[in-house]
Amino acid sequence: MLFVEYPKCTTCKKAKKFLDDHNIKYTDRDIKSENPTVEEIAAWYPQSGKDLKAFFNTSGMIYREQQLKDKLPNLSEEEKLALLASNGML
Numbered sequence: 001m002l003f004v005e006y007p008k009c010t011t012c013k014k015a016k017k018f019l020d021d022h023n024i025k026y027t028d029r030d031i032k033s034e035n036p037t038v039e040e041i042a043a044w045y046p047q048s049g050k051d052l053k054a055f056f057n058t059s060g061m062i063y064r065e066q067q068l069k070d071k072l073p074n075l076s077e078e079e080k081l082a083l084l085a086s087n088g089m090l
Contacts, residue, residue, distance in 0.1 A: 001026040004036060006088070031088035038085040052080050062089050 003019065003026040005012040019026055036044070045052050053072060057063055068090075072080065084090055 003028045004031050005029070006031050033088075035085055035088040038081045041081050041084050052077060052084075055084055056080075056090055060089055062087060 001019075001024065003016065005016065005028055007013075007030055016028070018024075041055065045055055048054070056068065056072070058069070063069070068083075075083070
């Protein structure tokens with residue numbers, strides 16, 4: 001299992017603890033230093049059953065600085081995937 005995380009995130013810490021407590025093996029990857037690729041995100045989000053917008057950190061600084069709340073509705077799927085792959089903090 002690939003566990004993509006932001007090591008300072010409390011939710012990620014809780015999830016990692018759950019995996020460790022249940023002896024679930026995983027490979028962890030810091031989302032900030034090794035962004036998921038467009039291809040990875042394109043494969044993951046349909047499997048999640050969620051809309052692509054759910055993959056954005058809507059409370060994050062970068063999201064707010066880039067005013068993505070207003071921009072996302074007008075972007076294509078390809079543009080959203082490219083944005084997510086450009087910065088792990090999005």
